[in-house]
Amino acid sequence: MTSGVETALQVLEKQLNRPLETALEVCARCGICAEACHYYLAEPAPEHTPAARGEALRAAYRAEHDFLSRIFPRWTGAKKLDEATLAKLAETAFSRCTLCRRCTFNCPMGVDTPLMMRAVRAMATAAGAAPEILVMLADAAIEKGKDPSFFRDLFLEQMTDLEKELQAKVGDPQARLTVQRAGAKVLYVPLAGVHTILPPAIIFHVAREDWTLSIFEAANYGVFLGDTARAKEIARRIVDEAKQLGVREVVLAECGHAYAALRWEAPNWFGETFPFRVVSLVEKIDEYLEQGRLDLDPSSNRERITYHDSCNMARTGGVIEEPRRVLRAAVRDFVEMTPNRKDAYCCGGGGGLVALPEYQERRLKAGAPKARQIRETGAQMVVAACENCRLQIGELAHRYELGIEVSAVADLVVRALRLPPTRHEAERLFAGVEEPLPARKRPEGTAVG
């Protein structure tokens, strides 16, 4: 047995908790899960069924843990793990499963195949068989957390420029974009790129939120590796930042895996319930609408718009109705795909696949069911509350000639915003100006796509 295989098996043993053992034991191999998987729909072959993917790990598990399999391995399909099998398993887990959970929801038993695939990812990462780019991205994020001073000044400089842009967009010189301000109520954690900072900044300003910006990014590549230690280190940057600033809420950029990681998994990695609430930007916007803190004009978004449920946001995260309420308030012609919500198809870009160029062709092929769904809605724009989904759908639009634009929820909200009076205008109003001021024009030039 090579050291890589030995390490992989040790990681499997370490992970073997009650849910994982259940997933490894419960499958009756009825094959009913096949069409639930977008890989199978795009390429209907037995090896693309979720059951077959699970069997690949079960074969190794049985060889180690099952009495009958140790005596008659062929009888139960058991097979000792070797270097070649590990490489194949790793390739399957990283490129043929986006961890979307659609198979679990469609299985009469509820077999958690994504849990098994995450276990394989962890085994492969420990054995050095994970895609290098994911390891590099995760390690770079950890390094950034160790010494943020290295890039902090540059980031502050960029944000000073962006603050001016914010002021121009909202027509209010008092608008502020603060970074790591202690005592703020909300800490917003963006993704890489100002496109995930400016629209939320406009929304926070208009909603009169007491907010500040994180210097870190919400993305967590440790999750894609199935590596809890790395994922925890990446999450620690935000958790520590939020604790130090004393915020009451952490609002995450529109990013599916970041939400699933910090909202649902990180408390378990740290073994504590955080002293702050974790919500996605979409949930926050929904709250603002409910509280009457945002005034939207749906006629600003006239095109037919459909919503793609990110698997991490919807099936894994439970953020299902919030984006729909926001979109119904922000757009004029909203249509659903079929199926939708917890039954929605994965776009094919999940599980870190959009970051792996070596699997681009496979990824775009697996996105065919989603492309078909989008086309059938007749929508001109697809909205997704996840950056990876947006990247994938953008590529699908090109590959399958869908003729659509792709947008984040926040971008459409900004387009539909009716700006309230500025402080100066409000003072005039309260000073007895007879005619109430009309709502100002919405911010121009906010990015969509």
Added chain:
Amino acid sequence: MTLLILTRLLALAALIFAVAAFTLRWRATMRRPLALDRSPAKGDPKSGVLYAFSLGMMPWAKESTRRHLLAYLRGIGFHVGIFAGLLALLVSPFWSWLPQAVLLAFAALTALGAAFGLAGEVMRWAERNLRRLSTPDDHASVLLVTAFLAATSAALAHPAWMPAMYLSGALLFLYAPLGKIRHCIYFFFSRLFFGLFIGRRAVVHPRSVTSRPSSVAGRG
């Protein structure tokens, strides 16, 4: 000692073995760690578990079972037959006390179960995916259960088949904890974890159990 008594004793010994083996396996699984979920719940875990064991098992609840309705109903029928067969076997010493109609009902259920089991085995050979997925353990498990159901049905119809029922039952009890049939105990774990997941995270809302498009939509 008659053949009937011998096979009955054999079945009893095998049943004791099966119960002991399943108990050990259950305890071994319960000894595996199960971390406390510290993320604040968005929904109600109990509702999720209730859904997972009730509405979530209905044929219309999942796209897969809507698409493969006959295969799903076959599976349900097979498992109903199994429960009926096991119950009939357990109460077999008291059959003479039971009304004829009850015995006939059990005979019908087990006969149907056997037919569904046989159909399942045919499907395992006929359908490409199933053929590739199946191991000898799968075939043996289905055939063993099918034989037991057929023998039980026959025994309910005519006492001459009772030794066959006890013998096939003994084989089934001996094999069940060792092979694929043991998935029966993990079913409860699996649906429980699934229910807790969807309940805590409010993935299945009481008001949106099925996905209903609000307006125009295509077929996925």
